[in-house]
Amino acid sequence: xxxxxxxxxxxxxxxxxxxxxxxxxxxxxxxxxxxxxxxxxxxxxxxxxxxxxxxxxxxxxxxxxxxxxxxxxxxxxxxxxxxxxxxxxxxxxxxxxxxxxxxxxxxxxxxxxxxxxxxxxxxxxxxxxxxxxxxxxxxxxxxxxxxxxxxxxxxxxxxxxxxxxxxxxxxxxxxxxxxxxxxxxxxxxxxxxxxxxxxxxxxxxxxxxxxxxxxxxxxxxxxxxxxxxxxxxxxxxxxxxxxxxxxxxxxxxxxxxxxxxxxxxxxxxxxxxxxxxxxxxxxxxxxxxxxxxxxxxxxxxxxxxxxxxxxxxxxxxxxxxxxxxxxxxxxxxxxxxxxxxxxxxxxxxxxxxxxxxxxxxxxxxxxxxxxxxxxxxxxxxxxxxxxxxxxxxxxxxxxxx
Numbered sequence: 001x002x003x004x005x006x007x008x009x010x011x012x013x014x015x016x017x018x019x020x021x022x023x024x025x026x027x028x029x030x031x032x033x034x035x036x037x038x039x040x041x042x043x044x045x046x047x048x049x050x051x052x053x054x055x056x057x058x059x060x061x062x063x064x065x066x067x068x069x070x071x072x073x074x075x076x077x078x079x080x081x082x083x084x085x086x087x088x089x090x091x092x093x094x095x096x097x098x099x100x101x102x103x104x105x106x107x108x109x110x111x112x113x114x115x116x117x118x119x120x121x122x123x124x125x126x127x128x129x130x131x132x133x134x135x136x137x138x139x140x141x142x143x144x145x146x147x148x149x150x151x152x153x154x155x156x157x158x159x160x161x162x163x164x165x166x167x168x169x170x171x172x173x174x175x176x177x178x179x180x181x182x183x184x185x186x187x188x189x190x191x192x193x194x195x196x197x198x199x200x201x202x203x204x205x206x207x208x209x210x211x212x213x214x215x216x217x218x219x220x221x222x223x224x225x226x227x228x229x230x231x232x233x234x235x236x237x238x239x240x241x242x243x244x245x246x247x248x249x250x251x252x253x254x255x256x257x258x259x260x261x262x263x264x265x266x267x268x269x270x271x272x273x274x275x276x277x278x279x280x281x282x283x284x285x286x287x288x289x290x291x292x293x294x295x296x297x298x299x300x301x302x303x304x305x306x307x308x309x310x311x312x313x314x315x316x317x318x319x320x321x322x323x324x325x326x327x328x329x330x331x332x333x334x335x336x337x338x339x340x341x342x343x344x345x346x347x348x349x350x351x352x353x354x355x356x357x358x359x360x361x362x363x364x365x366x367x368x369x370x371x372x373x374x375x376x377x378x379x380x381x382x383x384x385x386x387x388x389x390x391x392x393x394x395x396x397x398x399x400x401x
Contacts, residue, residue, distance in 0.1 A: 006068075006075035009045040014079050021083075034060055035083050038070050097138075097146065105129050105146055109154040120154045122147075163324045166390040173322035174385075177288055177329075178378045180319060185250040188282055192274070194246050194289040195331035196262055197339070201238040203349035238349040243358065244270050246278075247334045252369035254334055256362045258354045264299035268312075272304070275315055284317060288329060291320040330372050337365075 010018070021028055021036040028036075038060070041051045053067040074082035108129060113120050122140035130137055147154070163170040180191055242262035247254035255278065259266045271287075279285055289295045296318065300309035321328045342361035348354045382389065 006072045007044050008039060008042050008071050008074050010039065010043045015040065015043070017079070032083050034062075035070055038067055039074060039079075039082060042067070042071055097142070101129075102146055102150070105143060106150055106152055109147060109152055125154075163322065163388060165387050167388055168390045170322040170325060171389055173320055174325055174328060174381060175378045176319055177321055177325075178376065178381060180286060180288065181249075181330075181374045182377060187251075189284050189286060190248050190279060190282060191250065191286045191288070192246050192248050193329055193331035193334075194244070194287055194295075195326075195329055195335055196245070197243045197335050198262070199241050199243055199258070199343075199354070201241055201349050201351070201354070202347040203236040203238045204347055205234045205236055235347060236349070241351050241354065242266070243335070243338070243354075245331050245334050245338065246270070246274055247331050249330045249372035249374065252371035253366055254362060256338065256358045258351050258358065260351055262294065264294045265303050267294045268299040268303035271300070271312060271316065272308070275312060283315070285315055286317045286319060288319050288321065289331075290326060290329060291323070295320075330374065333372065 018036040018040050022033055022040070038056055041049070041056055042053070043050060053064040056067050057064045070082055105125065109120050109125055113124070114128070117124065122143050125143050126138055126140040129143070183191065239260075241258050241260055243256060243258045244262075244266070245254060245256045255274070257270060259270075275285065297309070297313040297316070300312045303309070304312070326332055338358065338361060342358055346357070348357060
């Protein structure tokens with residue numbers, strides 16, 4: 001318990017004022033009433049009615065240090081300071097971090113790093129921002145707190161591939177795709193999104209130490225932690241492959257397959273499988289994909305005989321996402337989910353093992369009917385992406401003539 005180094009001797013006027021405060025508590029805050037009660041009960045001028053700091057701390061559910069601090073404030077600053085705690089016992093210290101310096105640090109963190117450095121680090125910023133104009137020295141933790149407060153993260157790079165302004169080719173493809181997404185679900189004319197992702201096949205050099213479950217000793221009731229799986233940094237390159245994904249967002253369905261290459265033949269074979277195994281009874285399938293040189297009906301004629309190629313070309317209706325507009329392809333979102341939920345940091349050394357692995361993810365996701373609720377429309381694009389729209393050649397009045 002803190003020692004009572006300070007004396008509280010209240011005058012009659014002060015006692016009367018403090019009693020008025022305790023009786024008329026509704027006009028004062030609870031904190032002021034508590035301070036008044038503490039001063040009245042620690043009055044050294046009336047030792048018979050004085051209570052100990054610990055006793056008052058228990059009554060008001062505060063620490064004895066707080067009680068002693070109120071006594072100290074009264075002894076050094078007077079009754080006003082003790083009641084309202086507005087008077088500082090020490091003069092305020094001006095912060096060395098001014099608004100100008102904060103702006104200087106933020107501007108530096110967003111500028112290109114020094115020559116020979118890939119990016120700004122907190123310690124590098126602290127060293128670089130030691131400027132006699134502002135500060136002589138600042139720690140990297142203070143720099144981190146400053147950047148955190150302003151939500152600046154120089155170690156992260158956010159960028160978007162956006163088209164040039166006034167790009168009619170981008171707008172035409174974008175509005176075409178957005179219009180298709182607005183169509184109601186029709187099982188006779190399914191809308192399928194298609195995309196592909198290259199992948200590197202990797203093998204292990206050493207056998208992994210498998211994780212063991214927790215086990216409890218029944219005699220000692222001691223729980224023993226198993227060994228976590230350890231991943232060795234050394235690996236073997238086993239070639240490359242490509243993951244193809246087809247998804248029907250409104251049906252909550254997708255099909256995933258990995259192949260050794262991503263040629264026109266691979267694309268044609270998979271499209272033939274989708275047509276005859278997944279949708280054998282429909283007359284028309286709308287396919288949305290990127291404008292890659294393998295994603296067209298030419299692949300059908302290079303792979304199959306003319307009658308089969310013609311049938312496929314008449315079944316599939318191609319709609320292409322614009323250049324720098326891959327975000328319009330829902331299949332890309334599915335690939336992102338596949339990479340995070342299924343692939344992660346796993347090392348798979350063969351195409352067959354990869355197909356077996358991603359097939360389990362596909363089945364689980366199809367069973368749970370994971371769909372996509374697309375909200376972005378052409379009307380939204382005309383507002384939010386207005387700068388991409390070209391200036392019309394004719395006005396509405398001229399078209400009416």
